[in-house]
Amino acid sequence: MNDFWLPLADWKLLEPLFAGGRAALLLGLGLLLGKLASKGLHSLVAKRLSLHHIILVKRICFYLIVGMFSVSALRELGFQLSVLLGAAGILSVAVGFASQTSASNIISGLFLIGERPFSVGDVIRVGTTTGEVLSIDLLSAKLRTFDNLYVRIPNETLIKSEVTNLTRFPIRRLDLEIGIAYKEDVQRVGEVLKAVANANPLSLEEPEPMMVFMGFGDSAINLRFSVWATKEKFLELKNTLQAEIKIAFEAADIEIPFPHRTLYVGSQTTPFPIQVLAAEQNADKA
Amino acid sequence: MNQSPASTTSPWWGTFTLETGQLGRWRVGALTVSVQRQTSEWHICHLNSGSDSEELDSFEISLDAEPLAAAAKCHRHVLSHNSQPLQILPALANRPVVTRPLTPFNLYPGQDVVLYVGTTVWLQVHAYPSGPLLLDIPIQRPSDTWFGQSTREGEVCFAARTRAILNLDAVPFHPFRAITPVNISNQGEEPLLLERLLLPIPQLSIFSAADGRFWTEELSILCNEDMRSAHLILGKGAPATVRTAQLLAPPRTPADRGVLIRALGAIFG
Numbered sequence: 001m002n003d004f005w006l007p008l009a010d011w012k013l014l015e016p017l018f019a020g021g022r023a024a025l026l027l028g029l030g031l032l033l034g035k036l037a038s039k040g041l042h043s044l045v046a047k048r049l050s051l052h053h054i055i056l057v058k059r060i061c062f063y064l065i066v067g068m069f070s071v072s073a074l075r076e077l078g079f080q081l082s083v084l085l086g087a088a089g090i091l092s093v094a095v096g097f098a099s100q101t102s103a104s105n106i107i108s109g110l111f112l113i114g115e116r117p118f119s120v121g122d123v124i125r126v127g128t129t130t131g132e133v134l135s136i137d138l139l140s141a142k143l144r145t146f147d148n149l150y151v152r153i154p155n156e157t158l159i160k161s162e163v164t165n166l167t168r169f170p171i172r173r174l175d176l177e178i179g180i181a182y183k184e185d186v187q188r189v190g191e192v193l194k195a196v197a198n199a200n201p202l203s204l205e206e207p208e209p210m211m212v213f214m215g216f217g218d219s220a221i222n223l224r225f226s227v228w229a230t231k232e233k234f235l236e237l238k239n240t241l242q243a244e245i246k247i248a249f250e251a252a253d254i255e256i257p258f259p260h261r262t263l264y265v266g267s268q269t270t271p272f273p274i275q276v277l278a279a280e281q282n283a284d285k286a
Numbered sequence: 287m288n289q290s291p292a293s294t295t296s297p298w299w300g301t302f303t304l305e306t307g308q309l310g311r312w313r314v315g316a317l318t319v320s321v322q323r324q325t326s327e328w329h330i331c332h333l334n335s336g337s338d339s340e341e342l343d344s345f346e347i348s349l350d351a352e353p354l355a356a357a358a359k360c361h362r363h364v365l366s367h368n369s370q371p372l373q374i375l376p377a378l379a380n381r382p383v384v385t386r387p388l389t390p391f392n393l394y395p396g397q398d399v400v401l402y403v404g405t406t407v408w409l410q411v412h413a414y415p416s417g418p419l420l421l422d423i424p425i426q427r428p429s430d431t432w433f434g435q436s437t438r439e440g441e442v443c444f445a446a447r448t449r450a451i452l453n454l455d456a457v458p459f460h461p462f463r464a465i466t467p468v469n470i471s472n473q474g475e476e477p478l479l480l481e482r483l484l485l486p487i488p489q490l491s492i493f494s495a496a497d498g499r500f501w502t503e504e505l506s507i508l509c510n511e512d513m514r515s516a517h518l519i520l521g522k523g524a525p526a527t528v529r530t531a532q533l534l535a536p537p538r539t540p541a542d543r544g545v546l547i548r549a550l551g552a553i554f555g
Contacts, residue, residue: 169438205431205445230442
């Protein structure tokens with residue numbers, strides 16, 4: 001019986017078990033401390049920094065603490081850091097070749113953080129996708145579209161393609177394309193449009209609303225009417241103003257034409273012959 | 287009761303007692319607000335009939351009224367029942383206001399001028415004196431405007447519906463406008479072109495004069511010699527012309543100091 005217990009009592013056999021336990025404890029402690037520290041930092045810097053920076057600071061703090069504890073845990077397991085770094089160098093070449101896309105996304109993510117074309121909470125348009133930025137992560141940015149879909153856009157795509165930030169500046173211009181009939185007085189139409197804009201409290205007085213004569217269209221004189229609104233009230237203005245313009249045009253007898261086709265056969269020809277069939281049919285019956 | 291400029295003995299603001307189930311209605315200019323006290327809740331509706339109303343210069347209070355039309359916007363506020371009276375107060379705009387003189391003018395060096403600017407008043411409903419704010423709404427919604435050097439930098443303000451006027455007698459009476467006297471003094475060496483003016487209305491208090499008009503503290507703007515900056519001095523108490531006016535509400539955002547130094551462009555655009 002005593003012979004059975006002897007090997008277990010040997011300290012050298014138990015050592016790896018204790019080391020593993022210590023490493024696991026360190027890793028767990030690192031995760032816990034990382035979480036606590038990032039939460040503590042949040043409440044500390046919440047009032048001073050933007051949402052984008054708060055998330056960035058929290059992540060750096062978390063990964064730094066977890067990284068430090070992971071290194072300590074590896075040391076407890078008997079790994080030598082210098083050897084590990086050497087191995088990581090060789091490994092990174094292999095991994096780099098295997099995961100070019102991920103590496104490209106990570107580097108693009110760093111550029112995005114540095115360049116800051118948009119922040120968390122901004123509304124951006126990338127290609128045909130428009131949505132609110134939820135987070136900018138290591139590999140991708142996450143958007144919430146206005147129909148409440150979750151869209152993940154790789155950082156590499158964001159760096160390569162055109163990104164429009166719709167909420168960077170406090171005010172936005174709304175351009176309305178309006179067609180009026182050729183018989184209308186353009187100056188009078190301009191006055192009606194300005195009166196409609198002035199009566200709408202969401203349309204900014206300054207910068208002033210502006211009408212631009214865009215050209216002679218196939219069926220209408222094409223005008224552009226530009227009004228400014230705050231970014232929060234942009235959609236509301238778009239809805240209300242267009243409805244008000246229609247009402248004002250109807251009240252002022254200004255025609256918004258639909259596409260016209262006029263058949264003209266030249267001055268040398270006789271007019272198109274018109275035959276009234278109903279009258280002829282009645283005559284036949286009689 | 288229907289009030290007009292000639293009869294302003296009982297104002298539209300103040301404390302009003304409503305019993306459970308009783309519905310009170312306040313019409314000030316084009317805005318109508320109804321408040322009904324129910325057991326442990328307030329039912330508040332408001333409706334704006336539009337700025338072209340003929341009754342713009344009058345107000346009307348009825349403490350036994352019918353509910354507003356279905357088009358009115360309504361809110362319910364749940365509060366534990368108490369018998370304290372309802373408080374209705376005027377308040378100034380919650381954003382700075384941009385005003386313009388009828389036509390731009392030059393103010394020459396060494397000259398000073400007093401402009402009178404009328405700005406729209408908000409109507410506030412408090413559940414009881416210094417109790418929770420149940421409604422805070424402009425009596426006549428002013429237009430939004432932008433004040434800044436470019437479309438990138440500046441601030442969103444309200445545009446004053448009336449123009450800045452030089453003569454106090456020419457300022458029309460409205461039961462929903464507060465008058466701010468602005469004293470501008472050009473201490474520089476060049477003429478000052480006055481095209482527009484930004485007023486820090488949220489930093490001012492509102493007063494009620496004996497004739498029923500609302501007033502704010504006087505503002506003094508002293509343009510410095512370098513013509514780059516100006517001293518903006520917020521007066522203390524009611525303006526000198528109506529020294530006995532009663533304080534109704536303090537500023538929405540109290541100013542840290544009475545004297546502010548600002549760039550000329552930040553005041554005159």
